[in-house]
Amino acid sequence: MSKDLQIYFNPNCSKCRLALEILDAENSTFEVIRYLEHPLERRQLEVILDNLSDPISDLVRKDRRFSELGLDAADYTTRDSVVNLILDHPELMQRPLIHKNGQWSIARSAERVLEILRT
Helix, strand or coil: CCCCEEEECCCCCHHHHHHHHHHHHCCCCCEEECCCCCCCCHHHHHHHHHCECCCHHHHECCCHHHHHCCCCHHHCCCHHHHHHHHHHCHHHECCCEEEECCEEEECCCHHHHHHHHHC
8 A cells, every 4th residue: 555645534424425436536545544443643643733734633532522522622732732632632633634745734624535535
C-alpha cells in the first residue's frame, strides 16, 4: 500500500465509508488507518495539526459526545488544547482525515475527497 495517501477511518462513520468508496472508485492506492484501534500519539497529532489544510479547531468533532463531556468549543482552538483533547478522547477527532503528500485534510464531503485526490 502506498504511504502517499492515507485515510484515518472509523468504520461506524458514514462519511468515512463514503470516502473509501470514492477512493476505490477512483482506483486510488491508499492505506486505511483505524485510528480508534491504533490511537495517535502526541507527536503524530502535532504533525497533523502543523500540516492541516483546515482550521485547527475543525479537527475536534463538536458532536453529542462532545456535549456529554460538558466541553466548550471555545476551549479547543489552539494546537496544544486540540492535541490534549484528542489524546484523551480519540473519538472526538474529526473524520475522515486524509493525508496526501504531506498535507492533511478533513474530507467530510464527496467533493472534498475528489478535490484532495486531484491536487
